[in-house]
Amino acid sequence: MADVTDGEFTDFVNERGDKLLRVAYALAGSQHAAEDLLQNALAKAYARWPRIRGDAEPYVKRILYHDQVSGWRRLSRRREVPMAELPERPGVCDSSHDSELRLLLREALRALPPRQRAVLTLRYLEDLSVAETATILGCRAGTVASQTAKALARLRQLVPGLDEMTTRAEVTQ
Amino acid sequence: MSRMLDETLRAAVRDLADGVRPTPDLAVKALGRGRRLRRRRRATAAGATLVAVVAVALPFVLFRPAPAPSPATPPVTVTPSPTMLPTPGPDWTAKPLVLPGGWIVTRAQARGGSGAGMLLDRARGHYFRTDRYDGIFPAPTGSLVAVRDLDRPREIGLFDLANGKTNWYEVGRALSVPQWSPDGRRLLFTTRQVDRFGFIVMKTDGTKKVHVNGTEGCSDFCEFTWTRDGRQVALPQTGESHGESQRDARLGVRLFSADDGRRTRLVPVPGDPAGPWSWSPDGTRVVVQGQQEPLLVETATGRVLNPLPSADVAWVTDDRLLYRRPLGSNDFVLADPTGRELIRQPLPRQLVDFEVTVAPR
Structure with missing residues (x-):
């Protein structure tokens, strides 16, 4: 049973991982934070894999957005990255x-x-x-x-x- | 919004997402992290099985005579090292695990709340294993356990150990983990619903009060926590400077009435209390996570008295702190307010990597 789950899960990550990582990157804003966000979401999905009905991608995405926005992940919250100064306004339009x-x-x-x-x-x-x-x-x-x-x-x-x-x-x- | 602006934003967001680098071993890492959750479950189950087997041998281990000192052993000198208590035996689940200072372990679960956990049934006086929920949070007194399920993100369950029943209550959206009031009668949630930041206090009958007040001067690690009297909640207050490399500097914590949400006062401490037990029983001192390190501070003035190894402490009396050592095997220690360790208690092996909740006995 575990082998079946592992196989299904690995196939899922191999197939959808890049797409999910892209979403995680847009959410988190950095490579490291995106990988952390996605790894956590995937681990949670793995723990509940037999109970996920249908396509797992919406389930994982829901965890991604939930974790990023809601702060369930208390210790790993991301916040805005401050910019020290306003970017310079370009003087010439081209x-x-x-x-x-x-x-x-x-x-x-x-x-x-x-x-x-x-x-x-x-x-x-x-x-x-x-x-x-x-x-x-x-x-x-x-x-x-x-x-x-x-x-x-x-x-x-x-x-x-x-x-x-x-x-x-x-x-x- | 103009169509071009819409398109420009779409392109920019996709530009941003395109900046990600592929992670070739994503499946392997994800599987590894998921398997670690399973291993923790197996370890917990194995621990319960071993109880019967090892219990026979345990008395011989605990009561064997100490070896005679070697003639070559140098004279014993008195050192300020703490008293080291033995690691609890494999039958530790059969009775409440009492820590130095008299507090007990009420719950242990993998960090983040995934996987199996151990819960103390106070009435029956033993621990049991559960993997029914994604988070378990026992009240500091009584038989109720707040539970959460990722499939019911807006709800909290109250599992009653006395009768095994779980009642679910709709709390709200974008909730933090629940925090019990010190008397075990109310639950506190920070709500980060988009554009509606605040806190929710729920009684054990499911009635609740929502107080949406905006971030109220907090820019990071904005979590409401109970004060020790259970009548107010605290929110960190930050200043103007922000940085990614460290926490934003604190002006203090703002206290709000838990009953009606009104502001009461600002306590000028330079950090965040972890919860109600961070405040000394007499209210004169509080342990906070400072910008750099955990600190013991005076509540009246905000004066830092000394640093401490951990910010997640419980004042068991006005001169004793209980906390887990942040390094090594994360033993519990009873220390004085300066951080001098007096008694050290290792945890059972099964709990070393777990997040552990403690409460007064």
Whole structure:
């Protein structure tokens, strides 16, 4: 029985591990924290493997989001990564600055609080609707919207060229 | 939000996720961690089986005469080393495991709450093994055990050892692990529901009060804990500076009424108490996890009296602390407030790697 479980579990991790690690990385913001988050979720799933019915991936993802947001994992909580200074605003608009802004935006995402990053990960990496995001995070749809708005405000603060970049892209389309 | 901004965010989040490096041995590591949970279960089960076998031999081990000192042995000199108590024998589950200072072990479980655990049945006076739940949290008195199940993340179960029944209660979303009040009548949860940070106090009949007050000046390790009188809860307060390499500096802990959630006062201690037993019975001192190390501090002034090896301590009297040594085999020690060890008690082998809960006898 244990061999069957081990085999199924190993096959599952080999097949879905990279995908899950990508989600964990978007949630945790660093390689080490992502691996820790995912290892913990997988170990919990393994302990309950015979009781998981159907596809295990949603189950593992639920643990990932739950652990990251709720703080059940008291000792391993992640929090926002502070940026010492606001990134410099680019003075000239060209494509190299767009790339720079993309880089800055990526770094700014790391600086968001875990809950806001979780909302953005569900909405933009997993392409879930507001309602689906609210279901997974255990909150109201309005809360997802307000967290998204707060995340956006924080990103605008950290990346002053954000609106300029998106506005320019819309004009030139 | 404009469509382009939406797309820019989508690209950025995916950029971020694309930064991950593959972990080739993910399956092996995950399986290893999962197997460790199983090994702990087997070890616990094996310990229970060994009780009957080894009990016959135990008296000979415990009461064998001490070997005669060798003539070459140098004279014994008095040293300040603590009194070392024997490791409990294999039949330790048959009666409450009493620690120095008179407190007892009420629960042992793998850290994080996964896998099998050992629970003390106070009324019957022995321990039993359980793997029915993902977390077990016995009340410091009485027969109730708070239990949690990952399949019921919004609920808490109250398992009554007296009749074996478990009642489940809806508490809320995004909950911390439950903490019992010192009198065992109420449970405290920190709730980190998105945009609704606060605490929930639930009585053992399932009635609850939710106090959502925002993070209230706390930026990391924001966990509500009981004070020793069980009438207030404490939340760490942080200053302006934040860093990833260490805890944010503390301004103190903010106390709130457990009954109505109102703020009462700020205690200017430079760290976080682990729970109600961190406060001395007379209320003059508290052990906190400081920014760098565990500290014993005066509650009135916040003055640091001395560092300690552990922040997870229980004041058993006004001049004795009980805690687990952070290194080695994690023995329990009874120490004075300066951290001088007086009595040291090893744990049964099966419990060494477990998280252990203690309570007054």
